[in-house]
Amino acid sequence: MFNSDFFTFLKPKNELEKLPSERSNGNERPFIPESLLIKCPECKKMMLSSDLAENKRVCVHCNHHFRMSARERIAVTVDEGSFVEINGDMTSKNIINFPEYTWKLANAKNRSGENEAVITGICTINGYKTVLFVMDSNFMMGSMGTVTGEKITCAFEYASEHHLPVIGFTVSGGARMQEGILSLMQMAKTSGAVKRHSDKGLLYITVLTDPTTGGVTASFAMEGDIILSEPHVLIAFAGPRVIEQTIRQKLPKDFQSAEFLQTKGFVDAIVSRAKMKEVLGKLLMIHGYKNTLSVQEEKEEILPDDTTAEEDIE
Amino acid sequence: MKAVERVMAARASNRMTATDYINALTGGTFLEFHGDRRYADDRAIKAGLGMIDNIPVTIIGLEKGKNTQERVARNFGSAHPEGYRKALRLMKQAEKFRRPVLCLVDTSGAFCGIGAEERGQGQAIAENLMEMMTLKTPILSILIGEGGSGGALALAVANEVWMLENAVYSVISPEGCASILWKDANKMAEAAQCLRMTSHDLLTMEVIERIIPEPEDDKAEFFATLKEQIIETLCQYQTMTDEELTENRYNRFRKYGQTVKIYSFEESNV
Ligand SMILES: [Zn+2]
Numbered sequence: 001m002f003n004s005d006f007f008t009f010l011k012p013k014n015e016l017e018k019l020p021s022e023r024s025n026g027n028e029r030p031f032i033p034e035s036l037l038i039k040c041p042e043c044k045k046m047m048l049s050s051d052l053a054e055n056k057r058v059c060v061h062c063n064h065h066f067r068m069s070a071r072e073r074i075a076v077t078v079d080e081g082s083f084v085e086i087n088g089d090m091t092s093k094n095i096i097n098f099p100e101y102t103w104k105l106a107n108a109k110n111r112s113g114e115n116e117a118v119i120t121g122i123c124t125i126n127g128y129k130t131v132l133f134v135m136d137s138n139f140m141m142g143s144m145g146t147v148t149g150e151k152i153t154c155a156f157e158y159a160s161e162h163h164l165p166v167i168g169f170t171v172s173g174g175a176r177m178q179e180g181i182l183s184l185m186q187m188a189k190t191s192g193a194v195k196r197h198s199d200k201g202l203l204y205i206t207v208l209t210d211p212t213t214g215g216v217t218a219s220f221a222m223e224g225d226i227i228l229s230e231p232h233v234l235i236a237f238a239g240p241r242v243i244e245q246t247i248r249q250k251l252p253k254d255f256q257s258a259e260f261l262q263t264k265g266f267v268d269a270i271v272s273r274a275k276m277k278e279v280l281g282k283l284l285m286i287h288g289y290k291n292t293l294s295v296q297e298e299k300e301e302i303l304p305d306d307t308t309a310e311e312d313i314e
Numbered sequence: 315m316k317a318v319e320r321v322m323a324a325r326a327s328n329r330m331t332a333t334d335y336i337n338a339l340t341g342g343t344f345l346e347f348h349g350d351r352r353y354a355d356d357r358a359i360k361a362g363l364g365m366i367d368n369i370p371v372t373i374i375g376l377e378k379g380k381n382t383q384e385r386v387a388r389n390f391g392s393a394h395p396e397g398y399r400k401a402l403r404l405m406k407q408a409e410k411f412r413r414p415v416l417c418l419v420d421t422s423g424a425f426c427g428i429g430a431e432e433r434g435q436g437q438a439i440a441e442n443l444m445e446m447m448t449l450k451t452p453i454l455s456i457l458i459g460e461g462g463s464g465g466a467l468a469l470a471v472a473n474e475v476w477m478l479e480n481a482v483y484s485v486i487s488p489e490g491c492a493s494i495l496w497k498d499a500n501k502m503a504e505a506a507q508c509l510r511m512t513s514h515d516l517l518t519m520e521v522i523e524r525i526i527p528e529p530e531d532d533k534a535e536f537f538a539t540l541k542e543q544i545i546e547t548l549c550q551y552q553t554m555t556d557e558e559l560t561e562n563r564y565n566r567f568r569k570y571g572q573t574v575k576i577y578s579f580e581e582s583n584v
């Protein structure tokens with residue numbers, strides 16, 4: 001219930017994507033039993049779900065970027081097999097005994113298959129080693145609780161310690177109100193970790209994905225050295241409905257879109273999903289981080305064949 | 315007192331505002347400074363310099379206003395991005411002269427509107443959180459009325475956070491919480507209780523260091539005691555090195571959620 005509230009709150013109903021479990025309703029065609037058809041909410045054209053998956057969940061007709069899970073995001077962003085998860089077993093509890101939260105957490109875990117609204121770890125992107133965090137909209141709309149904040153903070157602390165850059169994909173309905181003030185405190189905590197990482201001269205790139213709102217916008221999402229966004233992402237502090245209620249007037253259609261925010265000066269570049277990996281790799285290269293592939297090749301050239309791997313580069 | 319009663323007390327129109335505190339604490343030495351040097355002067359934030367006894371202090375207060383006309387001019391204490399940028403500008407100025415910073419927090423939240431979004435409300439708050447964390451001068455924040463979410467936190471990344479007994483501090487307004495979760499803003503009393511937003515509950519969670527008893531009839535005595543406490547605390551932090559100060563502030567916030575801790579609250583005042 002909580003999730004769907006946030007969905008409708010953030011997007012008009014007709015743009016809602018179907019969940020994997022709901023996709024078969026009415027979309028199946030008898031002559032293609034294995035392949036489900038998906039309708040693009042933007043151009044209304046149909047496509048095979050396998051084609052959509054193949055195309056990184058971007059509409060094959062109009063380039064509309066569908067939402068994707070954190071695991072799907074990692075799969076299309078990092079070098080195959082390079083991702084090592086950190087703190088994967090950390091999970092939220094009902095710390096202030098908030099009504100229905102225990103049940104909602106169980107439901108979120110069930111639905112997303114994840115323990116928390118963010119996945120953190122280390123990976124390489126086109127050979128460049130980086131710390132990575134990816135939020136997941138299937139887990140309570142990516143809301144930030146204490147464990148979400150803790151995992152992100154730990155990721156920055158790890159990166160600071162090991163002199164690594166951080167790349168973060170954000171998607172969030174905001175702070176998780178079921179954890180009361182302690183979720184608000186995560187905004188300060190994560191910002192502190194970002195600042196310490198930054199003060200060490202290390203690179204932090206944020207990639208805003210749809211939707212990035214509330215307490216996440218007002219903390220680490222807006223703190224990157226470089227702020228990238230996917231196309232047509234909703235980026236807001238206060239969601240459109242809250243503003244409409246406050247000012248009692250309708251907002252223009254593209255208000256708070258990535259493109260709008262770019263004209264206002266808050267987004268460095270809008271990068272399509274197809275180009276994202278290449279752009280991230282290039283940014284890591286420009287900032288002088290070592291490419292583990294080329295380091296590997298160098299080593300192989302210098303060392304005779306029979307040398308043991310003892311002194312190998314980590 | 316029930317949580318909802320404290321919410322009402324925190325919002326009461328006759329409650330003392332930041333200006334009362336500024337006047338009483340600085341004894342008329344306060345000089346207000348205006349503007350963020352980028353866009354405008356946000357009157358929801360009253361900020362400047364003053365002497366608290368013989369200590370020069372940068373004071374930044376969220377001001378709701380005293381009467382209807384002033385409340386409108388001050389946007390009911392809801393700041394725009396330029397307000398948070400003015401606050402940060404003056405905090406950086408304080409850092410330059412290693413002058414302590416006193417923040418007085420009283421807002422229902424950062425303003426939600428077209429201009430606020432266009433000028434980067436989220437970015438302005440985020441920048442304050444980041445920069446305050448490593449500001450090389452002592453910061454003390456006192457919640458004197460409402461502490462509304464990110465708009466309050468943007469002035470409360472401090473070495474210590476104190477709270478008037480009937481002030482409240484929450485991630486969301488109880489009305490907002492009730493209407494999102496239960497589709498019924500009338501359930502705000504229940505939401506206020508569940509959110510654990512009172513000074514006593516926040517002390518239990520170590521979100522604040524100190525509860526300041528509400529002033530009784532004798533305001534002079536209230537301010538004399540408060541002034542003494544502020545001076546004592548600022549002097550104590552003023553002796554710390556830059557590194558000790560920022561380490562203290564980082565660790566203060568680092569602890570929230572470092573281990574999963576289930577809180578139990580005293581229900582005697584429910
Ligand atoms: Zn399409």
